[in-house]
Amino acid sequence: MIRVAGRPRTLLDVPTHYCPGCTHGIIHRLVAETIDALAIRERTIGVASVGCSVFIYDYLDVDFQQAAHGRAPAVATGIKRVLPDRVVFTYQGDGDLASIGAAEILHAAARGERITVIYVNNALYGMTGGQMAPTTLPGMRTTTSPEGRDVRRHGAPLRMAELLASLDGVAYAAREAVSSPARIHRARRAVEAAFRAQLDDRGLGIVELLSTCPVNWGLEPTDALAWCEAHMVPVFPLGVFKDVRRAREPVDARA
Amino acid sequence: MSRVLMKGNEAMAEAAIRAGCRAYFGYPITPQSELPEYMARHLPAAGGVFLQAESEVAAINMVYGAAGAGARVMTSTSSPGFSLMTEGLSYLVGARLPCVVVTVMRGGPGLGNIAPSQADYFQVTRGLGHGDVHAIVLAPSTVQEAVELVGLAFALAERYRLPVIVAADGLLGQMMEPVELPPALPVPQAPPWATTGAATGRRVISSIHLDPEALERHVLELVATYDLIAAREPRWEADGVEGADVAVVAYGTTARIARSAVARARARGLAVGLLRPITLWPFPIAAFASAPRRWLVAEMSSGQMVDDVRLAVEGRAPVLRYTRVGGVVPTPVELAEAIVRAARPAAVPA
Amino acid sequence: MPAHEIVIAGFGGQGVLFLGEVLAHAAVREGRHVTWLPAYGPEQRGGTAHCTVVIDDEPIASPVVADPTVLIALNRPSLDRFERAVRPGGLIVLDATLVDRLPARADVHSVAVPATAIAAELGAPRAANIVLLGALLAVAPILSEAAIRAGLEDKVRDPARRAANLTALARGAAAVRVPAVPT
Numbered sequence: 001m002i003r004v005a006g007r008p009r010t011l012l013d014v015p016t017h018y019c020p021g022c023t024h025g026i027i028h029r030l031v032a033e034t035i036d037a038l039a040i041r042e043r044t045i046g047v048a049s050v051g052c053s054v055f056i057y058d059y060l061d062v063d064f065q066q067a068a069h070g071r072a073p074a075v076a077t078g079i080k081r082v083l084p085d086r087v088v089f090t091y092q093g094d095g096d097l098a099s100i101g102a103a104e105i106l107h108a109a110a111r112g113e114r115i116t117v118i119y120v121n122n123a124l125y126g127m128t129g130g131q132m133a134p135t136t137l138p139g140m141r142t143t144t145s146p147e148g149r150d151v152r153r154h155g156a157p158l159r160m161a162e163l164l165a166s167l168d169g170v171a172y173a174a175r176e177a178v179s180s181p182a183r184i185h186r187a188r189r190a191v192e193a194a195f196r197a198q199l200d201d202r203g204l205g206i207v208e209l210l211s212t213c214p215v216n217w218g219l220e221p222t223d224a225l226a227w228c229e230a231h232m233v234p235v236f237p238l239g240v241f242k243d244v245r246r247a248r249e250p251v252d253a254r255a
Numbered sequence: 256m257s258r259v260l261m262k263g264n265e266a267m268a269e270a271a272i273r274a275g276c277r278a279y280f281g282y283p284i285t286p287q288s289e290l291p292e293y294m295a296r297h298l299p300a301a302g303g304v305f306l307q308a309e310s311e312v313a314a315i316n317m318v319y320g321a322a323g324a325g326a327r328v329m330t331s332t333s334s335p336g337f338s339l340m341t342e343g344l345s346y347l348v349g350a351r352l353p354c355v356v357v358t359v360m361r362g363g364p365g366l367g368n369i370a371p372s373q374a375d376y377f378q379v380t381r382g383l384g385h386g387d388v389h390a391i392v393l394a395p396s397t398v399q400e401a402v403e404l405v406g407l408a409f410a411l412a413e414r415y416r417l418p419v420i421v422a423a424d425g426l427l428g429q430m431m432e433p434v435e436l437p438p439a440l441p442v443p444q445a446p447p448w449a450t451t452g453a454a455t456g457r458r459v460i461s462s463i464h465l466d467p468e469a470l471e472r473h474v475l476e477l478v479a480t481y482d483l484i485a486a487r488e489p490r491w492e493a494d495g496v497e498g499a500d501v502a503v504v505a506y507g508t509t510a511r512i513a514r515s516a517v518a519r520a521r522a523r524g525l526a527v528g529l530l531r532p533i534t535l536w537p538f539p540i541a542a543f544a545s546a547p548r549r550w551l552v553a554e555m556s557s558g559q560m561v562d563d564v565r566l567a568v569e570g571r572a573p574v575l576r577y578t579r580v581g582g583v584v585p586t587p588v589e590l591a592e593a594i595v596r597a598a599r600p601a602a603v604p605a
Numbered sequence: 606m607p608a609h610e611i612v613i614a615g616f617g618g619q620g621v622l623f624l625g626e627v628l629a630h631a632a633v634r635e636g637r638h639v640t641w642l643p644a645y646g647p648e649q650r651g652g653t654a655h656c657t658v659v660i661d662d663e664p665i666a667s668p669v670v671a672d673p674t675v676l677i678a679l680n681r682p683s684l685d686r687f688e689r690a691v692r693p694g695g696l697i698v699l700d701a702t703l704v705d706r707l708p709a710r711a712d713v714h715s716v717a718v719p720a721t722a723i724a725a726e727l728g729a730p731r732a733a734n735i736v737l738l739g740a741l742l743a744v745a746p747i748l749s750e751a752a753i754r755a756g757l758e759d760k761v762r763d764p765a766r767r768a769a770n771l772t773a774l775a776r777g778a779a780a781v782r783v784p785a786v787p788t
Binding site: 259425429512514518 | 626671
């Protein structure tokens with residue numbers, strides 16, 4: 001018998017708390033598959049953030065630390081610096097990473113921390129009930145932008161993958177979506193590339209994954225996937241923004 | 256053993272390295288910057304990690320990560336930076352992670368100034384972030400004692416799996432005094448609960464307990480630890496308190512100044528005692544069983560520790576106070592005058 | 606021996622803190638108790654800088670001193686500020702090149718040495734502080750010469766600079782023995 005599909009070793013066999021149609025489950029699986037493929041489960045430490053994915057430590061069979069809101073890159077830095085031979089990743093939402101934790105991700109990236117960042121962008125705050133995030137699309141209605149996001153008042157969405165790609169410490173930065181099987185395959189490759197950047201000691205690797213939030217978007221799950229494709233992808237273009245294949249030699253002011 | 260002349264800030268850093276601390280994360284702030292500077296020079300050579308964080312917020316969360324990964328870890332800051340660290344401290348307590356945080360207090364509120372102060376007493380004893388949060392607070396009075404208490408801080412942090420605060424002030428951080436340094440302790444192995452990779456079963460470090468009853472059990476476990484600490488760990492030093500006309504209560508730098516003031520007042524024929532809390536939390540309540548005629552609380556704040564003294568004295572004797580604020584350090588001369596005034600029969604509680 | 610409570614004051618850059626550190630290191634070398642306390646606040650920029658050194662045979666209680674037994678004044682503002690504080694029977698040592706008056710107090714001993722001029726003459730203009738230290742020790746031998754030499758060794762690694770300091774120390778002492786007090 002040829003086994004064509006199955007549960008990744010790293011993905012625990014438990015029901016998740018995610019809402020129907022939420023794509024966190026797909027992304028968890030992509031991370032689990034990658035950890036298995038790279039055979040790093042026993043030396044990987046995850047950092048859970050604050051948001052819907054706060055309980056990711058119940059779903060992946062690796063050591064985990066749960067961080068304060070936005071601080072996951074600082075916690076990951078603390079772990080990686082004292083355990084440099086381990087693999088450390090954060091799993092953060094857009095409110096966590098792009099809003100309250102903007103300073104922590106920016107500086108972890110600037111330092112070129114050898115960590116991997118899985119950044120899940122669903123354009124609003126899911127866990128707290130659908131408030132506006134820095135990633136909310138122009139005109140998009142949320143509970144704190146009931147008339148739709150007004151760019152003149154609230155600014156325009158933050159494109160974190162591109163922003164972080166501009167920093168020397170980042171070895172890999174990409175944005176993908178999980179709204180179709182083809183996209184999921186591309187996302188899987190991006191997740192692995194972001195881990196490889198760490199394993200090869202090249203720098204920080206980040207993948208931004210466009211995700212759905214059917215409940216807070218007020219859409220059926222399949223409509224949410226289509227909405228992501230139709231509305232999010234144009235604002236958050238997909239692709240690999242940076243892929244440094246060799247560790248960059250820093251310019252040394254003493255030289 | 257030979258004595259080395261060292262600044263308080265540098266001596267605390269060296270004491271931490273000798274206590275087996277191999278990770279430091281911090282952010283520069285006066286008047287404690289000599290501590291991270293010393294760590295930057297010496298910790299990597301000792302095989303440790305020094306990292307300057309982008310903020311105190313990041314620093315305390317790096318401490319969280321490293322502590323959770325099993326490292327003996329510390330940070331240091333001064334008052335405004337400590338405010339930023341209180342978020343992280345609440346998480347460290349909630350997740351039961353040991354670490355040492357040195358705060359070298361300066362004048363507040365707001366940006367205040369960089370002069371010595373004790374105005375963060377409420378913050379370190381009652382305000383370590385949200386939730387039912389406490390941590391042992393050690394208040395050294397000399398550079399030698401700062402060295403010893405930093406070593407003790409790591410031991411207590413690991414014994415109870417909680418952060419321990421060392422509360423110094425700018426004067427202690429900046430002054431030099433000869434110290435005898437302890438021998439270096441071995442660097443510990445990561446404890447079994449640390450997240451070092453799930454080769455033998457996975458571990459989760461977290462402070463979240465969504466179910467109220469689960470959180471209640473967690474908090475009650477913390478409270479049981481606090482009670483154990485309150486029973487075992489109060490530390491103080493007392494001199495001539497029982498039957499004194501006036502017993503001065505002071506900690507840290509103020510206690511040293513008070514010792515000189517007490518000597519001056521005794522030279523004028525008064526019976527004066529001195530009670531010096533070494534642990535600010537747990538407050539050494541048992542020490543207040545001694546009965547002077549009056550207590551005089553001296554502190555570099557508008558009157559914060561005096562609340563704990565009143566709670567401990569329970570009205571058995573008048574509690575007066577002598578306070579300087581804003582970074583003004585009392586002199587032995589002015590404090591001696593305050594003692595003499597307090598000894599007068601007409602003196603009434605402030 | 607009673608405690609020596611020494612305040613050293615001058616402009617930033619005159620080596621006020623350094624002079625205190627030499628005393629502190631020397632005290633350690635002699636097995637004494639000592640505290641060195643800088644005024645590290647806003648006062649360290651511009652204006653006057655000062656530090657307090659307490660030397661005692663007993664463990665030191667307060668490093669903060671309101672009424673020093675010794676004042677070393679490297680400039681006029683320092684004398685103006687601290688003269689009143691000096692304990693009756695105490696000692697004021699001042700740099701007569703830069704301080705254009707003598708102490709007004711009749712109940713303290715005063716020693717005025719043109720330290721800046723002497724240092725300039727020695728080709729070591731930054732050693733005026735050490736000239737004053739030499740003068741202090743000649744009048745009040747609070748630490749042994751051997752301890753001071755050892756303290757200088759702790760603070761000054763460069764042999765040439767150390768030699769210049771020892772010369773300044775000797776000239777300071779000699780200046781007291783042959784008083785050069787302005788009239």
